[in-house]
Amino acid sequence: MCTVCGCGEGETHIEGHEHPHDHQHNHEHEHHHHDQNHTHNHSHHDHTHDYGQGPAHAHAPGLSQTRMVQIEQDILGKNNEYAAANRSWFNTHGILALNLVSSPGSGKTSLLTRCIDDLKDELNLAVIEGDQQTANDAERIRETGVKALQINTGKGCHLDGHMVGHALETLQPDDGSVLFIENVGNLVCPAAFDLGEAHKVAILSVTEGEDKPIKYPDMFHAADLLLLNKVDLLPYLDFDVDLCIEYARRVNPGIKIIQLSATTGEGMDSWYQWIRATQQISMIDYKSTAATGV
């Protein structure tokens, strides 16, 4: 039984409840609303807890018509819906979408232009560029001859599922292509916003601190691959590669790590190999769907 208002476990809420919730809401007490194990089924989000339609139905005189509504919705639910729609669109079109995330200045765009130059004859590529302002990056990509679309987030610090959905309508990437989504340079917010991508790829350059993975754990936790960029500069820096890798594995034991340099080309082949392998895996699904006509 609820120790605060005396309501039974698994029961829904009481209307008029000036009392149950006027106390400071503190998680320590055993209020049933926080109990993960109670039997009440929250999967039907539509029910309301309306125990009175007007003054005549109020339980006691003087009680207002306020009522409780349990909604149990994820704050990012809306974004996740958009992301799910994008993901299903990618699947039906056999597109491998990669969400590239990093701090500003880690060399994302340079890495991407080099990667496109090296792979464009072999793979069908497309790019969505996210920045607060300017279309500079998309122009840099378009110079390589690959389809690119710029999203300017304005005040926003990340791309979201809705923006990417609209970008897809305009960009129209070809079936079977690899779509790079270059997120806004930011190691915090893009971690939480699913775009429908197959993988998040984090890019960290050795000119940053080796402790970035533990300073921004959410991002490195969300990523499946870490590209450690600018390794050609290591002789001039105090960057401890082993420590960085250890930190990254602490927040994400399953993360794959490739050391490379977009300037000298060192290690780039491993990254390309990862793209090819990942694309082949996504195509297995696509082909089987196409073959069965589902």
Place this chain on the structure above:
Amino acid sequence: MHEMSLCEGILQVLETESVKQGFSRVKKVWLEIGDLSGVEVEAMLFSFDAVTRDSLANGATLNIINIPGTAWCMKCSKNVTVKQRFDECPDCGSYQLQVTSGDEMKIKELEVE
């Protein structure tokens, strides 16, 4: 950092629900926010007031229910409490932890009129 966007997300949910469930004003909102969700509660409270101004939730109180971070330690084979994602197991010091709760960001319930 992204508390402003989160609050805009909350407002969207409130507006959708107000049509679905037939209410016109939101007086209180309870959120479940996990320790590992990366949400700064102070920033959330600040943004919520700014975002809900002149909306159906104008002046609504935001209550935050904190969900502690817990993880399963592979070595100890038990649940332990963690404060951050990269925390080691408080008992054995291992980093082989699988987070089991604490990354929640949920709108739990509302008091409405």
